[in-house]
Amino acid sequence: xxxxxxxxxxxxxxxxxxxxxxxxxxxxxxxxxxxxxxxxxxxxxxxxxxxxxxxxxxxxxxxxxxxxxxxxxxxxxxxxxxxxxxxxxxxxxxxxxxxxxxxxxxxxxxxxxxxxxxxxxxxxxxxxxxxxxxxxxxxxxxxxxxxxxxxxxxxxxxxxxxxxxxxxxxxxxxxxxxxxxxxxxxxxxxxxxxxxxxxxxxxxxxxxxxxxxxxxxxxxxxxxxxxxxxxxxxxxxxxxxxxxxxxxxxxxxxxxxxxxxxxxxxxxxxxxxxxxxxxxxxxxxxxxxxxxxxxxxxxxxxxxxxx
Amino acid sequence: xxxxxxxxxxxxxxxxxxxxxxxxxxxxxxxxxxxxxxxxxxxxxxxxxxxxxxxxxxxxxxxxxxxxxxxxxxxxxxxxxxxxxxxxxxxxxxxxxxxxxxxxxxxxxxxxxxxxxxxxxxxxxxxxxxxxxxxxxxxxxxxxxxxxxxxxxxxxxxxxxxxxxxxxxxxxxxxxxxxxxxxxxxxxxxxxxxxxxxxxxxxxxxxxxxxxxxxxxxxxxxxxxxxxxxxxxxxxxxxxxxxxxxxx
Numbered sequence: 001x002x003x004x005x006x007x008x009x010x011x012x013x014x015x016x017x018x019x020x021x022x023x024x025x026x027x028x029x030x031x032x033x034x035x036x037x038x039x040x041x042x043x044x045x046x047x048x049x050x051x052x053x054x055x056x057x058x059x060x061x062x063x064x065x066x067x068x069x070x071x072x073x074x075x076x077x078x079x080x081x082x083x084x085x086x087x088x089x090x091x092x093x094x095x096x097x098x099x100x101x102x103x104x105x106x107x108x109x110x111x112x113x114x115x116x117x118x119x120x121x122x123x124x125x126x127x128x129x130x131x132x133x134x135x136x137x138x139x140x141x142x143x144x145x146x147x148x149x150x151x152x153x154x155x156x157x158x159x160x161x162x163x164x165x166x167x168x169x170x171x172x173x174x175x176x177x178x179x180x181x182x183x184x185x186x187x188x189x190x191x192x193x194x195x196x197x198x199x200x201x202x203x204x205x206x207x208x209x210x211x212x213x214x215x216x217x218x219x220x221x222x223x224x225x226x227x228x229x230x231x232x233x234x235x236x237x238x239x240x241x242x243x244x245x246x247x248x249x250x251x252x253x254x255x256x257x258x259x260x261x262x263x264x265x266x267x268x269x270x271x272x273x274x275x276x277x278x279x280x281x282x283x284x285x286x287x288x289x290x291x292x293x294x295x296x297x298x299x300x301x302x303x304x305x306x307x
Numbered sequence: 308x309x310x311x312x313x314x315x316x317x318x319x320x321x322x323x324x325x326x327x328x329x330x331x332x333x334x335x336x337x338x339x340x341x342x343x344x345x346x347x348x349x350x351x352x353x354x355x356x357x358x359x360x361x362x363x364x365x366x367x368x369x370x371x372x373x374x375x376x377x378x379x380x381x382x383x384x385x386x387x388x389x390x391x392x393x394x395x396x397x398x399x400x401x402x403x404x405x406x407x408x409x410x411x412x413x414x415x416x417x418x419x420x421x422x423x424x425x426x427x428x429x430x431x432x433x434x435x436x437x438x439x440x441x442x443x444x445x446x447x448x449x450x451x452x453x454x455x456x457x458x459x460x461x462x463x464x465x466x467x468x469x470x471x472x473x474x475x476x477x478x479x480x481x482x483x484x485x486x487x488x489x490x491x492x493x494x495x496x497x498x499x500x501x502x503x504x505x506x507x508x509x510x511x512x513x514x515x516x517x518x519x520x521x522x523x524x525x526x527x528x529x530x531x532x533x534x535x536x537x538x539x540x541x542x543x544x545x546x547x548x549x550x551x552x553x554x555x
Contacts, residue, residue, distance in 0.1 A: 008437040012503045045326040221406035231395045232423030245411040
């Protein structure tokens with residue numbers, strides 16, 4: 001029980017602390033909160049897109065999955081830029097027909113991972129890793145040097161390899177993004193099951209998907225609580241200690257949540273079977289979609305052989 | 308003890324998340340220092356979002372929001388000095404106390420806010436002991452927060468916020484998941500804090516405790532708009548209206 005006689009004087013007096021020297025920087029907390037909120041905004045956006053009456057939304061998940069996988073394989077096996085770029089153009093046309101925002105698609109798929117890959121593969125641009133014809137000489141050849149007797153330059157093969165790597169990753173991500181924005185998660189999982197993908201693999205995907213939102217929500221609220229109670233400045237040692245504890249706590253909670261989710265799924269009859277309200281059936285439009293895309297691929301491959 | 312000091316002033320306030328519908332639609336109201344206000348409405352009507360705006364976690368998409376005489380918007384909340392000063396005046400108690408506790412022990416949890424102010428270690432210790440005595444949580448001080456029961460977690464969350472001595476206490480569904488005894492305890496504590504001059508803003512759909520917790524009610528419909536703003540006793544008599552907004 002709460003005892004009135006115990007209410008401290010300072011709490012009754014509405015006293016205000018006057019300390020106000022150099023407040024804590026809140027950018028880290030703000031950024032964490034924004035990133036975590038984005039997970040939920042993305043989920044809302046994906047589910048809205050999947051509900052729209054667009055071109056790909058009307059296609060059976062299995063047909064979309066099959067075409068996406070085949071497109072990704074072709075993109076990653078091709079050695080010419082024209083194939084991934086043509087398939088990217090097709091992806092963008094499909095996205096437009098499916099009412100998926102093109103600017104969002106490009107921002108999400110081309111601005112982070114391909115740029116990261118570009119930065120990581122910068123050494124491959126140079127002749128020291130991938131020899132070829134010089135395109136841009138950086139250090140002139142020196143016959144006396146053991147290391148740079150051919151000089152240091154950006155080679156044509158190096159540039160081609162790096163460009164291919166970046167384009168392949170961007171195109172593959174665009175295809176996966178389009179698949180996810182135009183297909184409900186449950187339908188996608190059911191599609192995977194019908195395509196005889198091992199249940200254990202789908203189960204891990206399903207669990208991860210369910211769990212990630214709970215964990216993100218937990219992390220978001222912990223950060224919000226910390227943000228709201230940041231009312232001054234902690235010294236660096238204390239700050240590091242609190243961050244360490246928060247991380248450890250989140251880890252413990254994540255372990256607990258994972259068990260809880262699985263128990264809840266089991267309690268509601270989950271028996272490693274992927275279910276969806278939608279009964280998936282390939283229709284004429286799905287076959288036309290697959291045949292058309294197959295023809296496009298054959299033309300592309302034949303044309304790339306000729307050229 | 309309601310004064311003429313305006314704490315919060317909302318004019319034509321709207322809020323929506325990116326790519327989603329309006330969560331708050333054209334809100335207009337004023338909250339004075341010392342008031343005890345209940346925000347009422349069915350699940351999903353926007354109560355928690357409104358509380359997040361009042362506590363400075365979110366900023367309105369459209370309309371104006373003034374707090375403590377100053378305009379509060381996204382730009383202002385991006386300024387560390389403004390944000391920290393704002394947080395000092397508002398204590399937010401989350402619906403789920405579990406996520407509000409992020410430290411290794413209850414003592415550390417309680418000390419977190421005080422350590423950032425200019426209190427000496429002795430003063431911090433004294434205040435923690437005083438608040439622990441007030442909330443009867445002395446026996447929990449060395450325990451790990453996440454291992455506590457729901458009611459104990461709620462008490463620790465309240466204690467952590469009270470130690471900052473905020474002018475305004477914002478509580479999101481405070482009686483949710485609490486047993487009747489703890490609910491009764493919480494109502495008693497909130498009444499005393501209100502008498503001590505704290506402004507209380509409480510989101511709830513527990514109609515049984517409304518008249519004990521607040522003097523004024525702001526009622527939302529499922530279209531995220533305010534349909535009534537009246538003294539709580541008067542509001543509770545409007546059964547048709549409460550039925551219309553799916554609260555009963």
